[in-house]
Amino acid sequence: MYKNLTYPLLLLFATIIMACNTDKNEDKSIGSTHPKLEKQLDRDTANLAMRNEENAGLYQRYRITTEEYEKSGDYSTGEMFRGRLAPLKEDSHPNARGSIIALRQGMTKGVNFAGKYTVVTVECGTNCQEHFIVDRENGKIIDKLKGSAGAKYTLESRLFILNPADSTRNYTNCQNCTPQAYELVNGKLKKLDK
Template identity: 70%
Template sequence: MQKNLKYPLLLLSVTIVCACSSGSDEDKNLASTHPKLEKQLDRDTANMSMRNEEYEDLYQRYRITTEEYENSGNYNVKNMFRGKLAPADEASHSDARTYQTALREGMAQGVNFAGKYTVVTIGCGTACQQHFIVDRENGKIVEKIQGSAGARFSKNSRIFILNPPDSTINYNECQDCKPQAYELVDGKLQAIK
């Protein structure tokens, strides 16, 4: 048996030695081995602060409006659902089967919105999220809404903020990033004006 292992072990040792020694030039990086890429990276690299002062007024307006909705008390949930939580009913929405694994995993969060709903957020690409709202009494997917910059919601409130205010976003350039406030009424999201 030792004879059978001798050559594969020798080959493995040589492979490891070659792999380890090939990266000996510490000063090389991907850009330095590709001159055109190095020039493009030098030209395109942005040094941007995490706070966009130029659009601070617009951000503050969105932030204040959102906080007013959330803190008003007008959207508080009085009765929390305490029964057995139903799993997602895959027949209740045309996209449910496509995202069945993500929906099942997200349902493990329990009630996280408006007293009896679970919001399951699923990525759909760069700056894209789909938010499925599932009624946990019957498992029906009552809403699906898509956004670009996340969502904010609470199990004690009927307020759903799509694309919550973020000081790093340039709202003049990203029209799909603008915060939008909704109220959940009878299982449907209605825009708050």
């Protein structure tokens, strides 16, 4: 009868010993419990992408170009639309059909671009956003841009920057992250080249 209890008691005893030993490791980091990982964490930092001189050069070029556009003053809006904001015309763009709910929700933000437009950003997957630009005077979607790294725009400017420059982004590994500048001219986006 006692023979049958030997194995369960040994198992219980081993479990208690292991539980007591795990308390000793609680104060240690993950790196300290894995020597190879600890060495790698000491060597690598969050700024690893910036060690690549090519990437740093690309970022500086993108940043300087973007700042030149923003500081030029050539893109100021002028007048602000003060009328009643039109609701979304759902049939005004062929790609809007799958994003109607997100577009309606985004339009509640009001005017946020170039004096009379609302930019609504809809996620379309990992590192993918679609930026719909809606004319709030008539409710029509005038354009849609697809990007990988966000957008930068203001209420007072006609300048729209797709994938704005970011020092943490590794441009050599992200093919679709290149910043692109657009100007809103007569209700249409025109790509700027510089």
